Amino acid sequence: MLEVRGIQTFYGNIQALKSVSLSIREGEIVTLIGANGAGKSTTLMSICGVTPPRHGEILFRGQPIHRLGAEKIVTLGICQVPEGRHIFPQMSVLENLEMGAYLRQDKAAIKADVDEVFERFPILGKRRQQAGGTLSGGEQQMLAISRALLARPTLLLLDEPSLGLAPLIIKQIFEIIRKINAESNTTVFLVEQNANQALKIAHRGYVMENGAITLEDRADNLLSNEEVKKAYLGI
């Protein structure tokens, strides 16, 4: 479904991605783990066209997308829940959700999807008129994921959805991700520091160090890999 081939991404003169290649197949949950500053977020932003790669190529369903620009890439069904959630702070919860459906025209279906979100997360329904910036971290993460789902993505990119959340909420979030993948057949690319949990729900995983992929395997193999255990699982 997605094919990343040797991309190199720069911030000015700083090279954040040296040569990243990876592939994601339809229906999978693939996780990308790595230390702070490894280049995980940059990889997602490169796929989404926010920081386009200087070299290399990205193919989505066989078509090159790395020159398209962010707003075009979204139309293909590639959506990201960025690190830090990026809720529109002065917009209400409802407006935030509606922004997720910005490119859709089917008003009735959007309304139905919003209602579904409020069913899944009653707390968001209760706060629908409240400014997004005033929600708690966990509520914001639920809102951020729901907003991305309102675009009806076929490929959902999640950047550290468990960041800064309490263990109970983290469990909930991972369960939601698993459900999204299983029930609506959404392919998931999950960036995580929480390697243990991520590898438990993922089919495959990549390990990233200093802007390059150093390891790739099935998730269960990575979970029992000695190096991974030492570096990322804290065992």
Add this chain to the structure above:
Amino acid sequence: MDSEYFFELLCGGLVKGSIYALIALGYTMVYGIIQLINFAHGEIYMIGAFVAFIVSGVLTLTGYGGPTVLLLAAVIAIIYAAAYGYTLEKIAYRPLRAAPRLSPLISAIGASIFLTNYVQLAQTPDFLPFPELITDFDFMEPFSRYVSSVDLVILVVTTLTMIALTVLIKYTRVGKAMRATQQDAVMARLVGINVDRVISATFIIGSALAAIAGVLIASRTGQINSAIGFMAGIKAFTAAVLGGIGNIPGAVLGGLVLGIAETLGAGYISSAYEDVFAFGLLVLILVLRPAGLLGKAVKQKV
């Protein structure tokens, strides 16, 4: 203290302030989206007034009545100013989007100087008499001491314009895209908003508002020249900062506060110091409330 005199000044200040507010909206909207002080915004206002002057001059010859001429002149002025604003962004600011912040600022000052001189050369540096297109309404006779008929038109038009702008920003697709871009430009792109188009729309809307202000103020003062954009621009910028730059209700509040303060200061102390009151007020607010009157209300959680 003579309360009638006070009320007279207050009304005058309100009229002046609502014009400042219209121009200030353009500054604040652009700043909110791309954090740029568009120093050429005052010139867009001046161009609006000039286009209205030329159009009304031609139309008056054809024998149309004052209100029709004014309306047509305003519409054409809005279209012209919007086109200028749109082009200005494309030429002077867009190529510098990734440059250090000082570069577009210098470009803005350059654009401002260019437009002033362009109009001065293409038209004239002299003051031109703007035709009296708004004739006195009979029903305004008893209140004419406080509010002239022109003033009434100004107040009504600015109020309606601001209501329209509020509706546009709150409920329309482009308005929502503008708010989203202002609050989080990266996320705006991730939901599929074309940020370039939003920026263009912001310049178009801001310039249209400035053109409306230009037509209104020209009808009131009865004369225009190529340099009127400078002072109006600085005053409106002051109003925008006063209210909290980037904040839309703040621009309206800042405009009104500035207009009233200026008029009261001029009326009670000395009209020679009108500008001193305006800028003195700015300094005072910036010392006491650096973010402006309405500053930023909700902070983003990290």
